[in-house]
Amino acid sequence: MAHPPELTTLTLLLARASRLNEAVIGDVCRRHAVAPAELRVLGALRLSSGGAPMRPTVLGGRVVQTSGGLTATLRRLEAAGAVERVGDPEDGRVRLVALTPEGEQLHDRLLDDLTARYAVTFDGDLDADLAAVRRLLDRLEAMGDVASSAHWAPPEV
Numbered sequence: 001m002a003h004p005p006e007l008t009t010l011t012l013l014l015a016r017a018s019r020l021n022e023a024v025i026g027d028v029c030r031r032h033a034v035a036p037a038e039l040r041v042l043g044a045l046r047l048s049s050g051g052a053p054m055r056p057t058v059l060g061g062r063v064v065q066t067s068g069g070l071t072a073t074l075r076r077l078e079a080a081g082a083v084e085r086v087g088d089p090e091d092g093r094v095r096l097v098a099l100t101p102e103g104e105q106l107h108d109r110l111l112d113d114l115t116a117r118y119a120v121t122f123d124g125d126l127d128a129d130l131a132a133v134r135r136l137l138d139r140l141e142a143m144g145d146v147a148s149s150a151h152w153a154p155p156e157v
Contacts (some may be wrong), residue, residue: 014136028114034080034106037065037073039114042082042107045099053086053096082106 022036029036040063048054054062060070074097077083082103088094099107122129 014140024117025114028110028117031113032106032110034110035073035076037063037069038077038082039107039110040065041070041073041077041097042099042103042110045083045097046104046107051099051104053088053098055088055094056097059097077103080106 025036025039029039041059044059044062045051045054056067056070056074060067063070065073074083078085080102081100084098084100085095086098088096
């Protein structure tokens with residue numbers, strides 16, 4: 001089956017953009033002695049509704065991580081004091097994942113470092129860049145039948 005060359009080009013460019021972005025994230029994470037998966041979990045928790053604790057299954061979906069991988073990531077973050085398990089007020093059998101004040105500080109240090117790296121490159125029309133990324137993310141998330149994260153915004157500080 002033949003595909004339009006533009007679709008093939010889009011496929012290759014999206015894969016390359018992903019790898020390049022992961023390289024930047026990996027570099028920042030190495031400097032802070034955390035894994036990229038840990039940064040994604042911290043970010044998802046920080047951006048959740050007012051920093052509210054999350055069910056591990058929801059968190060895993062947000063960061064696109066398997067349950068086994070998420071368990072390992074959460075253990076590392078718990079050992080570092082960045083997250084804690086808390087009871088779900090609606091269902092006492094469920095343990096939610098909550099960001100600690102130390103986790104918020106770690107996330108904010110990582111994000112400051114990461115955004116400083118991006119500021120060097122994305123110094124022009126950020127609104128247009130953000131709109132383009134959001135359109136792509138909406139479409140990619142629709143393909144995977146996952147909840148949209150394209151319109152997340154940082155919490156007010």
